[in-house]
Amino acid sequence: MSLTTPLGSGPALRTCHLPPDGLYEGPRELRRLAPGQPDRPYTLFDLVPLGPVIGAEIGGVDLTRPLTPAVHAELDRALLEWKVLFFRGCHPSSAEQRAFARNWGELETNPLLAAGDDPEVARFDRSSTPGFENVWHTDVTFRERPALGAVLHLREVPPHGGDTMWADMAAAYDNLPRQVRARLEGALAVHDFVPGFARFTPAERLVPFQDRFPPVEHPVVRTHPVTGRRTLFVNTSFTTRIVGWDQEDSDRMLRLLFQQAHVPEYQVRFTWRAGDVAFWDNRATQHYAVNDYAPHRRVAERVAVAGDRPH
Known part of the structure; x- marks a missing residue:
């Protein structure tokens, strides 16, 4: 990008150069619906x-009890409109957490993660091991049908730190330069579980899953199956390349796209208390678990809802 003063408009402003493909200040379109x-x-x-x-706190809903059809329908609309919902001080049991998530579909498990007391509940117990979710990512995009959403319950929180952040990837897409959006039309990207797990999991543990989870291709920009919003659907953990592009061009574009989740205007940050629950639309968001609480303990349990194939 070069900045100059137009000819004939007074003293010339010196020419300067900014590195290409960056994030620049200025107005951003913030459209929730x-x-x-x-x-x-x-x-x-x-x-x-x-x-x-993005992000709304819900009051007056008891997650430990069955939802009425009317409340479920209104919560579903809130999820689609706000992308992540927060419920304070719910303290659901594993069975209650699963029952709440099942209102949105069948549950799925991830054999690469530790299980809690129930095999359908993944447990993230960060006491003796550090957290590794401190990168912007969308869950399990290495599956042919990535999760629709996830319900996360914080059972134990550190005395400070341990927040989670979410980013609205429809807003991220809306604000891409027009020429970038045009270039991405119809583009597919490869997603692979290996880079997301190899940094902190021994290779011998991952090798048995290679045939179960081969690399898959998803649209770089997916269309939300309910709202119809165009949503940026690549992430640092699992997206490795854009299909058919030269590797250098692919790497450069992916670096630009990965940056978009870092824009604060697209984000919400949540400070947990024990018993809190978050429910997010995995089709429309990325999230980041802030790893700033060592040596204190943080215990979270997550239930995931199976999703559809992105298009």
């Missing part, structure tokens, strides 16, 4: 927004 979608109130619970496009 799909075009034409009305902004309707919620009538069956309290909803407090935590940002302009």
Whole structure:
């Protein structure tokens, strides 16, 4: 990018150069809803927004009890509109956490993660081992059908730190330069579990899963199956290259796209208390677990809802 003063407009401003493919200051389009979608109130619970496009705290819903069809429908709309919902002080059991998640579909497990008391619940016990989720990522995009969403329960929190952040990847797509969006139209990218796990898992443990989880291709920009929003769908953990592109061009474009989750205007940051629950739309977001609480303990349990094949 070069910055100059137009000819004939007064003293010339010196020419300067900025590295290409960066993030620059200026206005950003922050659109929470799909075009034409009305902004309707919620009538069956309290909803407090935590940002302009992503993240809302829900009050008046007991996750330890079955949801009525009406409450489920309104929560589903809130999830689609706010992308991640927070419930304070719920303290659900593993069975109650699974039952809540099943309102959105069948559950899936990830054999690469440690299980809790129930095999359908993944446990992240960061006491003797450090956290490795401190990179922007979307869960299990190395599957043919990545998860629809996930329900995370913090059972034990450190005295400080340990926040989680989420980014709205529809907002990230909306604000890409027009020429970048045009170039990505129809592009596919390869997703592989190996780079996301090899940094902290012994190779001999990963080798048996290579045939079960071969590399898959997904659209670089997916269309949300319910809202129709165009959503940037590549991430640092699992996306390795853009199909059919020269490796250098692919690497350069992916670096640019990975940066988009780092824009604060697209983010929400949540400070946990023991018993809190977060439920996010994995089709529309990336998340980042802040690893700043060592040597204290942080214990989280996650249930994932099976998803569809991105298109």
